Amino acid sequence: MLIRSDWKNASQFHDLSEVEVLREVARRVGEAKSRSQKPIVLLDLDSTLYEVAPRTHQILVEWMDTPEAREFPMVVRELRRLEHAHVGYSLKDTFGALGLSASNGEVDSALKSAKAFWLGRFFTNEYLRHDRAYPGAAPFVREVHGLGALVVYLTGRDAPGMGDGTVENLVRDGFPWEPATTHLLLKPAYGLPDLDHKKGAADFIRSRGELVASFENEPANLVAIYEIFPEAMHVFVETVSSDHAAPAASGLYRIRSFE
Numbered sequence: 001m002l003i004r005s006d007w008k009n010a011s012q013f014h015d016l017s018e019v020e021v022l023r024e025v026a027r028r029v030g031e032a033k034s035r036s037q038k039p040i041v042l043l044d045l046d047s048t049l050y051e052v053a054p055r056t057h058q059i060l061v062e063w064m065d066t067p068e069a070r071e072f073p074m075v076v077r078e079l080r081r082l083e084h085a086h087v088g089y090s091l092k093d094t095f096g097a098l099g100l101s102a103s104n105g106e107v108d109s110a111l112k113s114a115k116a117f118w119l120g121r122f123f124t125n126e127y128l129r130h131d132r133a134y135p136g137a138a139p140f141v142r143e144v145h146g147l148g149a150l151v152v153y154l155t156g157r158d159a160p161g162m163g164d165g166t167v168e169n170l171v172r173d174g175f176p177w178e179p180a181t182t183h184l185l186l187k188p189a190y191g192l193p194d195l196d197h198k199k200g201a202a203d204f205i206r207s208r209g210e211l212v213a214s215f216e217n218e219p220a221n222l223v224a225i226y227e228i229f230p231e232a233m234h235v236f237v238e239t240v241s242s243d244h245a246a247p248a249a250s251g252l253y254r255i256r257s258f259e
């Protein structure tokens, strides 16, 4: 089981450009249609179709104005330089990108304070509106949908806390959203493990058609779906990922953007 760059280095990806990978997905959608199968394209949301850095950025800006944050003047001073490019998977990654190491006592205390503030906001409809679709993501999903694919958005977001905001964003950003030809699979409750939720979607997918491709930024989720559907394309979207370990895999696809 490997983490982040170790997983990437140990895994084997087809040597194709972004455009070639996306064209191959579209080709296979058409090919499945020609065999009278219902092609399915499975898409993760956070850090796959959507950049969530602006969501975290907004929350940190608000945290800096809290009375609690005033106890950490050095950290707040450094955080004033924060740009979206600094925002990593976790707040620890984000602080680290600004040179703030948790081995420093003030940084460690500030991280705990900011994390508690962030946790109360990040997984909510209200803050979802700060997310931005990655360039090219919506046009690509519209393309495969137009070719006849069933589009399934499979996300670790929970229905009670984030369902409404998720749909609002999909519509706002021009992603396909139609009752019969798109599905949004949210977790029924916050706190259920993402991996179990994503593996649990397999029966739903099998009952609807033939999985052509999945897109995912989390190695553990990507490999889990790959193991269930080895004949489909599995596309690693190389943005940010957690430090959850995953087994190395071969025969994967990789894109860094949808452009």
Ligand SMILES: [Mg+2]
Binding pocket: 044, 045, 046, 047, 048, 216, 217, 218
């Ligand atoms: Mg994700």
